[in-house]
């Protein structure tokens with residue numbers, strides 16, 4: 001059996017592969033590299049769940065194979081849950097996006113929290129993982145990782161907001177954790193382990 005990962009984020013592919021492999025899923029997991037004509041999907045929904053479904057549906061329609069998609073982001077308490085579904089495009093929205101999108105997004109969140117003391121810097125990573133089958137059957141699950149945001153980025157692993165995100169009960173950022181340590185607790189790990197159980201149930 002084959003499962004296509006409906007993501008264009010090169011940093012997500014190894015994370016997703018590792019999580020699904022650890023979950024003991026006995027399927028071939030393909031990236032989008034083999035599908036150069038796969039459609040670009042605009043993330044027009046207001047929820048992570050809605051956008052994950054849009055991405056997975058488009059890739060299932062294009063490939064005729066079961067597809068899984070991830071829509072994820074950071075919700076910052078002090079910013080009323082923003083950037084949320086806009087996490088990947090946050091700096092572009094303010095017209096400040098330059099070269100490296102991930103670091104521009106991170107710097108903007110830090111600027112917005114410049115006057116916020118440590119006790120009010122709570123945040124959470126959220127991931128919706130969607131599975132869409134060629135039959136039209138659909139499953140979505142969510143995973144959340146609570147934590148807080150530090151002022152000085154630390155660590156070189158992971159991507160996006162990892163260098164400023166410290167999970168609850170941890171002292172290190174998710175960029176200072178090994179990929180295995182991050183996957184064991186992360187929003188993406190939780191969501192995709194649940195999805196892997198659903199795939200197994202399908203037989």
Ligand code: ITT
Pocket residue numbers: 006007008009012043070071072073074087088102105125158159160161162174186188
């Ligand atoms: P695809 O839509 O092609 O999967 P994308 O990067 O646009 O790729 P999203 O729309 O899901 O993906 O945006 C997620 C953004 O949220 C991502 O670019 C990061 O800025 C942030 N993010 C999500 N998960 C993260 C994680 O585990 N660590 C750090 N930042 C994360």
